[in-house]
Amino acid sequence: MEYDDLLNMGTELGYQLMYSGAEIYRVEESVNRLLTAYGLQPQVFAIPNCLIVSLNTPSGHPITSMRRIPSHGTDIELLEACNDLCRRLCREVPPLEEAKELVRRLGEGHRAHPTWVLLMGYVVAAAFFAAFFGGNFRDMVSAGLCGLGVGLWTLCLSKPLRVAGFFQTLIGAAIASLLSLLFTGIGLGVNLNYITIGTLMVLVPGMALTNAMREIVNGDIISGINRASEAILTAAAISLGVILSLTMGM
Amino acid sequence: MEQITAILLPCLWSFIACVGFGLVFNIHGFGVLICGFGGALGWLTYLLSQRAMGGDVVPAFFAAVVIAIYAETMARIRRCPVTGYLQVALLPLVPGAGIYNAMRYCVASETDLFISTLLHTFGVAAALAIGAMLSSTVLRIILPRLSGKAGK
Numbered sequence: 001m002e003y004d005d006l007l008n009m010g011t012e013l014g015y016q017l018m019y020s021g022a023e024i025y026r027v028e029e030s031v032n033r034l035l036t037a038y039g040l041q042p043q044v045f046a047i048p049n050c051l052i053v054s055l056n057t058p059s060g061h062p063i064t065s066m067r068r069i070p071s072h073g074t075d076i077e078l079l080e081a082c083n084d085l086c087r088r089l090c091r092e093v094p095p096l097e098e099a100k101e102l103v104r105r106l107g108e109g110h111r112a113h114p115t116w117v118l119l120m121g122y123v124v125a126a127a128f129f130a131a132f133f134g135g136n137f138r139d140m141v142s143a144g145l146c147g148l149g150v151g152l153w154t155l156c157l158s159k160p161l162r163v164a165g166f167f168q169t170l171i172g173a174a175i176a177s178l179l180s181l182l183f184t185g186i187g188l189g190v191n192l193n194y195i196t197i198g199t200l201m202v203l204v205p206g207m208a209l210t211n212a213m214r215e216i217v218n219g220d221i222i223s224g225i226n227r228a229s230e231a232i233l234t235a236a237a238i239s240l241g242v243i244l245s246l247t248m249g250m
Numbered sequence: 251m252e253q254i255t256a257i258l259l260p261c262l263w264s265f266i267a268c269v270g271f272g273l274v275f276n277i278h279g280f281g282v283l284i285c286g287f288g289g290a291l292g293w294l295t296y297l298l299s300q301r302a303m304g305g306d307v308v309p310a311f312f313a314a315v316v317i318a319i320y321a322e323t324m325a326r327i328r329r330c331p332v333t334g335y336l337q338v339a340l341l342p343l344v345p346g347a348g349i350y351n352a353m354r355y356c357v358a359s360e361t362d363l364f365i366s367t368l369l370h371t372f373g374v375a376a377a378l379a380i381g382a383m384l385s386s387t388v389l390r391i392i393l394p395r396l397s398g399k400a401g402k
Binding site for chain 2: 021022023026073074075076077078079080083084111112113117118120121122123124125126127128129131132133197200201202204207209210211212213214216217218231232235236238239240242243
């Protein structure tokens, strides 16, 4: 059943692309090109949490595969690996067995930063966004420490505790705000607002909102609305978390 | 001198903050610096055009145009998808603080401020998106022809 294998391979590649945070048009186009290179005429449809690939066998029998996409972050390294592989497969069109093996190995062998580097990223981003919004050196140090707290929560604590989505963001924002209250309270930080906003930049859905607008401008309206609602929901979670710890702190 | 510091210092901060975000998004090696430089370039454009015409929706549009041109060029040179560079370099411009402030007004039941801040935030996000899409689309039409001619 060569067509089943081809369909599975295309769907798997699309899944990995979606999981790495690629745009909708990139996912649809990549799967389409890959299967077209193998001589098929696929139909591909994707929205942020679902991917559907359908094709007709030469005898006219339609087959369809659907994958649900769990919530995911952004992983540019995986995205580049998927993109390179897709280009290579379209150019060389290797035998099916070999191509299947290449797609299967996609998720395994890719480089990922160790946790301490990711934490460093959180610290650096929070500290320098605080400076960027107008904080002084002491604000930067406190925002960096707050960023460390949020990073520890997001990367290390929320997964084993199985907190995801709305409440993950809510608790992250509460931690950020509580820590910045603490640091201004003990006299390390000066401007509470700059510290809080700098730290919240690592949680805030500004990127999601801009991506949503890009999807809408691009014509993927369902995906755009989906992402925009997600952004508003995340913003609501953040402000609830902040209000929660502000009232606790008072 | 003070003018120069007021412009260049924020650009430096946005460079380093973007490098931090590049790490969070699992970008490796030289790519992280490309993102950081894009962030600084975008913010420089934003500040300069804000000085020239004021407001913040139109400067955001111009900054997005510059960032998209930069990111598309880099993506072509390094032969990898434009997504990462574009997203990280847009981050300093992205209206995160706007959404946060809007929701803060909402919870404090200051409805007027909430509505105006929220609409303003949507405006900035739309300006960024349209600016980035516009120059990407134009470049995708122009660049292949240029390289095609160079190939001949």
